[in-house]
Amino acid sequence: MINYLYQEKNWQSQLSDLITDPLELLEILQLSPEQLLSGAILASEQFKLRVPRAFVARMQKSNPFDPLLLQVLPHHLELEEHAGFVTDPLGEEAANQLPGVLHKYKSRFLLTLxxxxxxxxxxxxxxxxxxxxxxxxxEDWLNIKNYLENNPDINExxxxxxDPLTLSNRKLALWLERLASLKQIKILRIHxxxxxxxxxxxxxxxVSLLKNSRLRVILVIHSNHPDELDDVTCAQLTHLAQQNILILNQAVLLKGVNDSAQTLIDLSHRLFDAQIMPYYLHVLDKVKGAQHFDLESDQINQLYNEVLASLPGYLVPKLVREIAGEKNKTPLYGVSTF
Ligand code: SF4
Incomplete structure (x- = not known):
């Protein structure tokens, strides 16, 4: 019933009606306020709760361990300090060449709008x-354009x-047009x-904007659990895929959320049914506040081996870690500890 209601609302109204109060979220899910242990509200002040109602509609009622809920509910453990967990785990400050620009890899250039x-x-x-x-x-566009022209290896x-898709279509169209005007750029990837x-x-x-661009457009979505991909979501994504837009998925391995081989297998099947290809399975980046989602490398290896043994190769996402300063993401399959 809730799903139906949110299909009727346009995305702009949904974006302006996010749930930001942890107590409201718990009430909708018929959970007691005691779920928020001391410290969770402070954690929410440091990194605010934001979650769309259409996503909450896919969470199970009365289940404090729902895998979608665990991804968004502030947790008191976020306040703990842990060795190795830092504010900039990927060293992005060093790669920040111009406002909004990260140049980490030779042929790719990341723009945060x-x-x-x-x-x-x-x-x-x-x-x-x-x-x-x-x-x-x-007015920074000219500097960005100069930077790209001075780095002819960049083609993507x-x-x-x-999230770039929080921007209006008008703003996206402007940036697509700017980027498409540079011959060296062949691919536009949207994460x-x-x-x-x-x-x-x-x-x-x-849909029209993406399919009519001169650039080859790839949409990389981010889904960690098959429950995120309900019929409405799959239908919308399939519609886009049918317009010749390649859609890939990246997931993050998270303790308590998707740390079972069967969940990852189901996720790959669900994606494929919607015409989306599994792309990356990231191990957790060691960011301060997220240490309670971390898994041991032995457990990750065991999970991944089970996934490999159960799925055809094209449905197995690449297990990777991003390491600050490396020229590419680091593949982890076959590495015993990481
Ligand atoms: S994972 Fe993506 S959508 Fe989620 S908070 Fe980070 S940038 Fe935003």
Whole structure:
């Protein structure tokens, strides 16, 4: 019933009606306020709760361990200090060449056009990223263009998060046009969790924009658990895939959320049914506040071996870790400890 209601609302109204109060979230899910142990409200002040109602509608009522809920509910353990868990685990400050620009890999260039996300994932490696000081203004385009022209090896631009699909179609169209005007750019990749948490974001205007671009567009969604992919979400994504937009999925391995081989296997099948290919399975980036999602490397190896033994190769996402300063993501399969 709740799902039906949210299908009827456009994505802009859903984005302006997010749940930001942990107590309201618990009430909707018929959970007691005691679920928020002392410290959780403070954790929420440090990294605010944000979750769309369409995503909450997929959570199980009265289940404090629901895998979707655990990804968004502030937790008192976020306040703990743990050795090795830092505010900038991927060393992005060093790769921050211009406002909004991260140049980490030779042929790819990451552009952050907004600091806003539709959902705040508690494990996000950018949860401490200083977006407000680091967003490109309109007049920064010329500097970005010069930077690209001075780096002719770059042929792919990645719009990343904050979440680029929180931007209006008009703003996206402007940036697509700018990037498409540079001959060296062949591929535009959009990293977004919005199509999963607010599936109505894939409106016809966006579909038309992406399919008519000169650039080859790849959408990389972020889904960690098959329960996130309900029928409405899958139908919207399949519609986009049928317009010749390649859709890939990246997931993060999270304790208590998707740390079972069967969950990962089901996720791959669910994605494939919706015409989405599994792409990456990331081990957790060691960001301060997310240590309670971390898994031991032995457990990860065991899980991944089970996934490999159960799925055809094309449905197995690559197990990787991003290491600050490395020229590419580091594959982990076959590595005994990491
Ligand atoms: S950038 Fe992605 S992972 Fe991080 S909070 Fe936003 S949607 Fe979640």
């Amino acid at each position: 907004t600091g806003a996300c539709a959902v705040h994932c508690r494990y996000c490696f950018r949860r401490h990223f200083p977006y407000q000081e680091n967003l490109p203004k309109n 631009v990645i719009l990343s998060g904050g 977004s969790r919005v199509p999963v948490v607010i599936p109505n974001r894939i409106d016809e205007e966006l």
